[in-house]
Amino acid sequence: MPGQPDLPDPAHADVDSMLSRKFGREVANYFSGSPLNRVSFLRADHGFISKAITHPSTSFLLLNDLAPLTSDPSHLAYANHDDVRKLIGNNPFEKTEQEMISAYNSSITLPLVLFLGLDETKKDGFEHGIYSGTPFFAIDVTPKGSVEKEAQSVIEEMKKRGLAFAEGRLNMTLNAPEAAIFAQARALTDWNARNPFCGGCGQPTLSINAGTKRVCPPTDIASLPTVQGGATTTEATPRQREACVTRKGISNLSFPRTxxxxxxxxxxxxxxxxxxxxxxxxxxxxxxxxxxxxxxxxxxxxxxxxxxxxxxxxxxxxxxxxxxxxxxxxxxxxxxxxxxxxxxxxxxxxxxxxxxxxxxxxxxxxxxxxxxxxxxxxxxxxxxxxxxxxxxxxxxxxxxxxxxxxxxxxxxxxxxxxxx
CATH class of the missing domain: 3.90.79.10 (Nucleoside Triphosphate Pyrophosphohydrolase)
Known part of the structure; x- marks a missing residue:
């Protein structure tokens, strides 16, 4: 059984300040202290996210039924783009968010791909304007829907390499920085899995903003039966979905909850x-x-x-x-x-x-x-x-x-x- 991991270092513990003298240094708890800069404002930047997902240096954390891929109880293991291409394709962010919404097809299961952030301490050639570092993503590889076969293939390949998905309710033996990375990935993956339907109208939702928002699209190109004049027909063109309160007012979005x-x-x-x-x-x-x-x-x-x-x-x-x-x-x-x-x-x-x-x-x-x-x-x-x-x-x-x-x-x- 591994020993208890170290806790994350407090932020700026070596910097003297009025507040630190008065209240002591900041306390950092386990699952905090991520080494990644989330650059959350870039999640909707199509140029940035498309380049980051395909860069050779990019690291992918895989989660199977919320269990993270690990090399041992203290360390996460990461896949590269070639490892997951069969599941997510060459670039799951090839389309802009608006194009993804317009082409929404509720009959197709899209693997959940989350952008976690940049490790700015690692300079592996990825740059986007003034931002650089190693991009980190998380992918839900739980076998389900129309990608069940592809997801299972990725899982089996990881197991052949001697890696394991750390099952169990808690993963509290990970080293502190990677525990924080896992915490972010798990919370977002779980939220997306719990919100496949819109809270306003009950219709299926679509993940956007690199996994941190869900939208209720106004149309659907799925070949779903609809009733017209008493007869069941199958539409070949996008059909208008039922009206939804989320498409009125400020935004058509659902955000992760904490x-x-x-x-x-x-x-x-x-x-x-x-x-x-x-x-x-x-x-x-x-x-x-x-x-x-x-x-x-x-x-x-x-x-x-x-x-x-x-x-x-x-x-x-x-x-x-x-x-x-x-x-x-x-x-x-x-x-x-x-x-x-x-x-x-x-x-x-x-x-x-x-x-x-x-x-x-x-x-x-x-x-x-x-x-x-x-x-x-x-x-x-x-x-x-x-x-x-x-x-x-x-x-x-x-x-x-x-x-x-x-x-x-x-x-x-x-x-x-x-x-x-």
């Missing part, structure tokens, strides 16, 4: 204990910080207070944001916070929301010891110094771990420099 989620380390009013909870499905002695989804028209601070009260009955006063973590299962942004209980609000009761099996206040020194010897991924063994029956906590790749380290590290200490 669901904000709060996760919080809750300290007692005297700062000497931390509130932890556990779910029934977790292994024995395993606890973590509380978490929950933000609701519409609710601030992050309000969501933290509400979720803590609903799950544990504890009432919070001051709430501060610590750091955030992308969580691509399927598309969450974990907003890490630290909250402090009110002096008369520390009583625990689980009668509101039955989500937790247990919740308890834990002394700081017990948490500190558990962070030292009792962390691991779910289902994995703790450190060699762990004694059975001791507290178990999430690994460093989880933002819950980082929040608890901030608490035991003295973020509550008075002074000019914060340790958050």
């Amino acid at each position: 669901d904000p989620t709060v996760i919080m380390a809750v300290v007692s009013h005297d700062g000497k204990r931390v509130l932890l909870g556990r779910q029934k499905r977790w292994p024995p002695h395993w606890y973590s910080t509380l978490a929950g989804f933000c609701e519409p028209a609710e601030s992050v601070e309000e969501a933290v207070r509400r979720e803590v009260w609903e799950e544990s009955g504890v009432l919070l006063g001051r709430v501060v944001i610590h750091s955030t973590q992308p969580w691509p299962y399927p598309a969450n942004l974990m907003i890490g916070a630290i909250g402090q209980a009110l002096p008369d609000g520390e009583k625990i009761h689980l009668e509101h929301d039955p989500e937790l099996e247990d919740a308890k206040w834990v002394e700081i020194d017990e948490i500190e010891e558990a962070l030292r010897v009792g962390t691991s991924g779910l289902g994995e063994a703790a450190g060699s110094e762990y004694k059975e029956g001791g507290l178990r906590l999430p690994p460093a790749t989880a933002i819950a771990n980082q929040l608890l380290r901030a608490v035991v590290g003295g973020f509550l200490d008075a002074g000019e420099t914060s340790k958050i």
